Amino acid sequence: MNVISKRTLIKFYEQHSQSKSALEVWHSDARKSTWNSPSDIKQLYSSASFLQDNRVVFNIKGNDYRLIVHIDYLRKIVRVKFIGTHSEYDKINAKEV
DSSP: OEEETHHHHHHHHHHSGGGHHHHHHHHHHHHHOOOOSHHHHHHHOTTOEEETTTEEEEEETTTTEEEEEEEETTTTEEEEEEEEEHHHHHTSOTTTO
């Protein structure tokens, strides 16, 4: 998968250093994967949640952080929409970010 944009992840873990290794692992996993459907994601990330419009919420570092992405399964593109702490996630509408 082509992940857009890693820069967003880097900016986040520069401020939240404890998230760095977990986000690097997630990014590496996503880049190596060929996700054709939500079931492909569930095989690797059983705690992933699926929203409308092909949005996926990943729990990062034992649910300390939340990552929302939009996936274009046909084009093999994963777009990072949001990364934040669990409390920051609680303040947003995951369907609109």
